[in-house]
Structure formats: C-alpha cells, structure tokens
Amino acid sequence: MTKERIPLRPIDTTPPLRNLDRICDMESGRLSGKVFWDDEIYQQELEKIFARCWLFVAHESQLPNAGDYLTTSMGEDEVLVVRQKDRSIRVMLNACPHRGNKVCFSEAGNARGFICNYHGWSFGADGGRLMGMHESKCYEESGFDKSQHGLRQARVDSYKGLVFATFSDEAPSLEEYLGPMTWYLDVVLDMDGEGSEFFGGCIRSTIECNWKVAAENFVGDILHGGWTHDSAARAMLGSAVANVSDMPESYSVNWNGHGYEFGTDVVGNAATLGEKNINKYLHTIRPRVAEHLGEFRSKLIGAISSATIFPNFSYLPGQNTVRIWQPRGPHKIELYTWTIVNKSAPEEIKDMWRKGCMMTFSPTGVFEMDDGENWEYCTKTSRGLVTRYQDLYVGLGMHTRIDDSELPGNVFRGQINECNSRAFYQRWKDLLEAPTWADVPDRNGRMR
C-alpha cells in the first residue's frame, strides 16, 4: 500500500481587487482598457480564473496509445498530458518536485516515463509517481520516502473527445461547468455519431495581445467579419462577405461566460476556405446530421459562427479551427491551433480542411493576420495611462434576449450582438471577485 502523498500546498489566495465595477460594468455595457494592460489584474486572472476553471488540454485522438503524451499549459502552469495503460488520460505538472526544473521538453511523443535533466529524478508515465533518482542510496540512507513525491496531478474529465483539466478541487464537475453548451458543441464533436479527431499537428504562434481580446472575439463577435475581413474574403471567395444582419435567422447564446454566435446558413464559414468539395461534403452529410442531431442543428454544421468555452478555448465550425489562447503575461498570448474533422470524413476531405485552416486561420492565414493586428493594437493602446480609462462600448444588442426560446442556454436574437461579450466579461469579473467557487453568482436568465 502506498501512502497518500503530502497534499499540494494550497495556493496563497490574494484579496479580490476592489473597484472592478469602475472598469467592467456590463449592466451598462462599459469596459476599460485597463483590463488588457494591468499586471495586477493579470496575476489575479492566473489565480482566480486559470487555477480554478476547467481548461482544455487535448483531444483524445492526439493520444491513441498508452505512453503517448503531449505538453501544453494550463494558464502559465506547464503540464504533461499522458495516455495511461487503462486508457484513461492523466494531466500532471511538467515540473520536477525536487528543484522545479521542467521534466519534458518535447511537444509530443511516446515515452515510458520522464526523467529530470537536473538530478535524475525519474517519473513513470503512469501518473507521474517517483520511480527513483541518481545516487538513490544516499536518499535511502537519510530516510527518504519516494511515495511522498511525484508529479502533481490535475482533475481530468472529457466531453466527446475534448479533454479538460483543472487544478481546483472545488470546481464544479465538467458536465456542470459546460452546462447546456454541450448541446452546441455536438455540432462539431458529434455530427454523425462517429465522433471527431484532430487532423495534422498543432501550430503554435504568438500574438502580442491580451488573451481576453481573442477569447471575446470568438465568444460573440461576427460583427468584425464583414469589415475587418473584407479584403481577405474577396481573396478567398472572390466577393465581399454578405451582410450577416441580412441573414434570416441567427442567434447568440451564452452560459456562465461561454458563448456561441451562429447563423443557420449551413456552410457560410466553410465557404471561406475556397474549397467547393468541403461545402459539397457538408451538404451531403447534412441529412445524416439531421437524423442524429435534428433538423435545427444540421443547419449549423458549417454556418457563419464562432464559439468560446470560458476562459480560453475557442473554435469555428466550418473552418474547423480549434484553438487555445494561452496567456503569457497581460500583453501576449501563445496561440495553439488544430484542425478538427469528422472521424468518418474521407481522407482527402480531411486534408482539404487542414490546408484550408492553414490558408485562413494560422500564422500565415489571411483572417488570422487581419485579426492579429487589430487585437495587438486593442491591447497596446492601453499602455497610455489616460487611454486605459477610456470607456469601451460593449452594449450592442441590449434588450434582445428571447425569453421563450426552446434553445438551451441564454438565447438572444441575432448574431450581431454583444450579449456574449457582456456575459464573458461578467463571468470574468464574477470569478475575480469570488473568494471561492461557491461565491460565484448565477447570472443565467438575468443578463441583458
């Protein structure tokens, strides 16, 4: 019997910042650029958001075999994600519990374990238990108990292939955390009952912007599409982006800071890849999707839409890019992107999507370039002390909530609407102000 490990020392909690209402007032739709610039706020985010929320770490398809691992981060905490012999997935700190050195430097691979370069502390792939170290005899002679040390584990759970982890013991279950958003996630994760997979590798790049600017763009900002991306759309489609507000039926939905804005046009996002066969594929499988998920959701499979799962996991149906905005200080993100496809799709269709993603949403992608510059300057202008306190308007779409909608979540009319952005920032503020998870207020049904 191995003894229980000495528990991880609890994180020192710092008192919530005061006067957040002054810089984030979602009742009136007002924000201040200080939230993008301030280092004190950023440290609070690491503690009260990234160390507490469920964070995306991997898609199960990235780790098919026992011993398969990848490295990523949860906030700024570097972690290893490892497939176990019993098929479960474990997530553990990628830092040695001897002097703290990083134990694994590669992005992905298969390993029997992990050995620290510094003093040879060795950890099994099976949950990071300490196997031994260089000069082990000296440790043994001084009464060292190996079972008390090892790589620290996070809580892990998954939803239809997406693996999430949290370092919080008091966080709600993943099911509760995602809430009704799973109904919408199914549109990309479970179109035909055969599941999804990541296709190709992970592209990593940096953008000098605050992480919230990017996450908020995906949570509910299609407004920028027709303006920011006009030239890129002309290049990819040969014509301008249609006025999204002219489309007959579209919605914004949110829940606890997660958000999804979407049209019902089936292939609007997919069309921007400039690959007719992808649209044809979506039209071909749509009847099967209608059978599996119902007629309504079959209209969303490649529609003009975007989504963020709070705090920093985002995706675009149709373009099939999945990404995580890794915070790297208040003024920088590391962007990890993948291409997600239906497992059942033909190989050549999967490959078209992979290439399409690179043409549009990658460091050289036409849309990513457009967004990157905007986001960098949304962040950088706030280095100006006066600018930092300028009111930023987040009030579009007030009073558009549909109270009697049959759709899950908080439903609002129209996708050109900042209701999801308001819900995102409200959740952000609620978490920063809440000493514990139990103190986080329930805003569902109350947001404007």
Added chain:
Amino acid sequence: MSIIWLCREEQLAPGEKLKVANAEVGDICVYNLDGVFYATTDLCTHATASLAEGDIEDNLITCPVHWGQFHIPSGKAVTFPCERHLRTYRVSVRDGEVYADVSAEAREAEKIECVQI
C-alpha cells in the same frame, strides 16, 4: 559450485523475465532470450531499481528508472547512466528446471575485459 533453483522452464516464455529472491546473493533476474536462459543480479548497478520491471529489447535489458541498459548475456553496461557491469550467473537447464551457479559468471561475461565488482 553453488547451484540454486530459479524457476521452471515453462514459467518464462521467450522475451520474458522474472525476479527470484535469494537470501545468499540477493535478488536475481532470470531472462528467456529466444529459448536461452540467462541470469543476472536484479538490482541495477546505477541506482535502486529492479531490472525485472524493465523492458527487454534486442538482448538488452532497459532499467525502468533511468533507462540505462545492460547486455543480458554478458551483463555489460552499454547505455548511460549505467557504467558498472551487471553480475551474471551461469545458468543450466535440466528436466525443465532452470538453475544458476551463483559462484560462476555466465560464459559470455568472461569475454568482457573489465571484471565487475
């Protein structure tokens, strides 16, 4: 001659290994390499580890802790961080029973220039 019984031949399929406790010389690891049996000390010469928990590949045993390797027939240390060779024991098989002479090295070990401790 100091012959000890290790295991039954059929207990160990090719590619498998087994830890056998021995009060006199300490734990012994028995290996079956394509039908030929070998035995060495079970404790890695680098740090505390049971070689019986390691992996066999191409006549090499990889230590489960730091992944150093030894050549099983000769006990020769071949991969970092293993520097000291492994003590081997001469194995014989009679009537389906595997024995080791703990006072003799394996014949292959005699070819190694540097004699182990």
